[in-house]
Amino acid sequence: MGRAFVYVILGGGVAAGYAALEFTKRGVRRGELCIISEEPLAPYERPALSKGFLLPEAPARIPSFHTCVGINEERLTPKWYKEHGIELVLGTRVKSADVRRKTLLTAAGETISYKILIIATGARSLKLEEFGVKGSDAENVCYLRDLADANTLVDLMQSCSGGNAVVIGGGYIGMECAASLVINKLNVTMVFPEAHCMARLFTPKIATYYEEYYKSKGVKFIKGTVLSSFDFDSNGKVTAVNLKDGSQLPADMVVVGIGIRPNTSLFEGQLTLEKGGIKVNGRLQSSNSSVYAVGDVAAFPVKLFGETRRLEHVDSARKSARHAVAAIMEPNKMDEFDYLPFFYSRVFTFSWQFFGDNVGEVVHYGDFSGSTFGAYWVSKGHLVGSFLEGGTKEEYEAIAKATRMKPAIEDLAELERQGLVFALSVSKKPAPSPPPPSDSRGSTLVVEKPIYAWHATAGVVLAASIAAFAYWYGRRRRRW
Numbered sequence: 001m002g003r004a005f006v007y008v009i010l011g012g013g014v015a016a017g018y019a020a021l022e023f024t025k026r027g028v029r030r031g032e033l034c035i036i037s038e039e040p041l042a043p044y045e046r047p048a049l050s051k052g053f054l055l056p057e058a059p060a061r062i063p064s065f066h067t068c069v070g071i072n073e074e075r076l077t078p079k080w081y082k083e084h085g086i087e088l089v090l091g092t093r094v095k096s097a098d099v100r101r102k103t104l105l106t107a108a109g110e111t112i113s114y115k116i117l118i119i120a121t122g123a124r125s126l127k128l129e130e131f132g133v134k135g136s137d138a139e140n141v142c143y144l145r146d147l148a149d150a151n152t153l154v155d156l157m158q159s160c161s162g163g164n165a166v167v168i169g170g171g172y173i174g175m176e177c178a179a180s181l182v183i184n185k186l187n188v189t190m191v192f193p194e195a196h197c198m199a200r201l202f203t204p205k206i207a208t209y210y211e212e213y214y215k216s217k218g219v220k221f222i223k224g225t226v227l228s229s230f231d232f233d234s235n236g237k238v239t240a241v242n243l244k245d246g247s248q249l250p251a252d253m254v255v256v257g258i259g260i261r262p263n264t265s266l267f268e269g270q271l272t273l274e275k276g277g278i279k280v281n282g283r284l285q286s287s288n289s290s291v292y293a294v295g296d297v298a299a300f301p302v303k304l305f306g307e308t309r310r311l312e313h314v315d316s317a318r319k320s321a322r323h324a325v326a327a328i329m330e331p332n333k334m335d336e337f338d339y340l341p342f343f344y345s346r347v348f349t350f351s352w353q354f355f356g357d358n359v360g361e362v363v364h365y366g367d368f369s370g371s372t373f374g375a376y377w378v379s380k381g382h383l384v385g386s387f388l389e390g391g392t393k394e395e396y397e398a399i400a401k402a403t404r405m406k407p408a409i410e411d412l413a414e415l416e417r418q419g420l421v422f423a424l425s426v427s428k429k430p431a432p433s434p435p436p437p438s439d440s441r442g443s444t445l446v447v448e449k450p451i452y453a454w455h456a457t458a459g460v461v462l463a464a465s466i467a468a469f470a471y472w473y474g475r476r477r478r479r480w
């Protein structure tokens, strides 16, 4: 038994939804495209699961966050797929793939063949058992990767309200869940081995800002140690968390966010892998020319930094998916994918964005006792990364553009003094054309000290008008 399609997307997450939209924009015909997903619903905006979905009042629920609502595009409901003649094969796990024969075998025993395959299998949560700790299947221990996990988490939060929650892991899942647990009236303790939260991105100074706020909301931090075991009651429910440092925490529920692993196993031995993902070129094409990979599972060349990276962020999933489809449908028109890494998070009333790379020397700027501050990363004399908390749309756009331009930085103290004004003024310069070469240390724009004074004045005027606009416009908060 089998079916055949011209294009098959394997995986039904963020990247699949954005790829589907792009296929329709580029003229895919009815019956040509199929999406196979082990999840029982059409693609949705996964980041909503740790944000709007966990709110105690008016929580976000499907269908409100189907893709591609995350970029204010059309919301792709099951009806939309039907209207466009796209086959959704849901609740169906693919258990093996044969890239030589161009076939996929589902767990139900159906063979689905393709001319072009897009792998969009994303990643799975790392389990405690992979670190030698038992208890993942206890009914009050949860992870957060898909809608089923999010439903479990909501049920647990409701049944444990007023009780003790332990969050294992200090990354973005841990931080976003801890905030939601507090909002849902649980007593929260976070446990992680690093010296501060969000250790892969935050500097100690940035981390301290958020940790202090969390502490003011009652969150306790236990750092520099890890979970060693659970205590269970006679029903197999976790009652306490034992840490390697010998301490014990009472627990009514546990949330685990200790990282993810890309879902590559179907293709190991068939496609070239790198950095834990499926290696692709600037067209998102794998070592087999009929197979593309996008989203969390893809390791692609980041031209700006001259190296292959695998990113675990929603913006990269959206853009890599759209680029792959464009490269498939209009191969002669497409340039290589030229992506500026972008990551964001929203917790409590905070909202931050990060662009580029967090390597080299760090310069902090802004008011760390207030609500708008940030940091720049400078490597080999050039700006390579920018972080901003509490910015306006225009300010985020400015730091993104400035980061992409990689301006030369000669004086770190001056950059610190300029702060956000630096990005606002640099970003007013015309974008370089063509973009800087991938291995470029050199920048297209050298901002030296004498120019700063003028930029500073212009920047202050600009910042003031932006602030006035922002005040008038109010801060619109999105839930995914």
Ligand SMILES: Cc1cc2nc3c(=O)[nH]c(=O)nc-3n(C[C@H](O)[C@H](O)[C@H](O)COP(=O)(O)OP(=O)(O)OC[C@H]3O[C@@H](n4cnc5c(N)ncnc54)[C@H](O)[C@@H]3O)c2cc1C
Pocket (backbone or CB within 6 Å): 010, 011, 012, 013, 014, 015, 016, 036, 037, 038, 039, 045, 046, 047, 048, 049, 050, 092, 093, 094, 095, 120, 121, 122, 123, 144, 145, 146, 173, 263, 266, 294, 295, 296, 297, 311, 312, 313, 314, 315, 317, 342, 343, 344, 345, 346
């Ligand atoms: C709770 C949460 C919050 C997040 N918040 C943010 C955020 O604030 N900012 C940010 O930048 N990023 C965030 N992310 C990361 C972002 O959601 C991911 O980068 C993005 O979802 C990756 O998209 P993807 O399509 O590659 O993978 P996914 O969205 O994970 O989709 C993969 C799909 O493939 C399916 N699949 C896998 N294997 C098979 C198989 N063998 N057969 C059939 N189907 C299969 C999976 O079930 C899933 O549906 C968050 C992630 C989570 C889990």
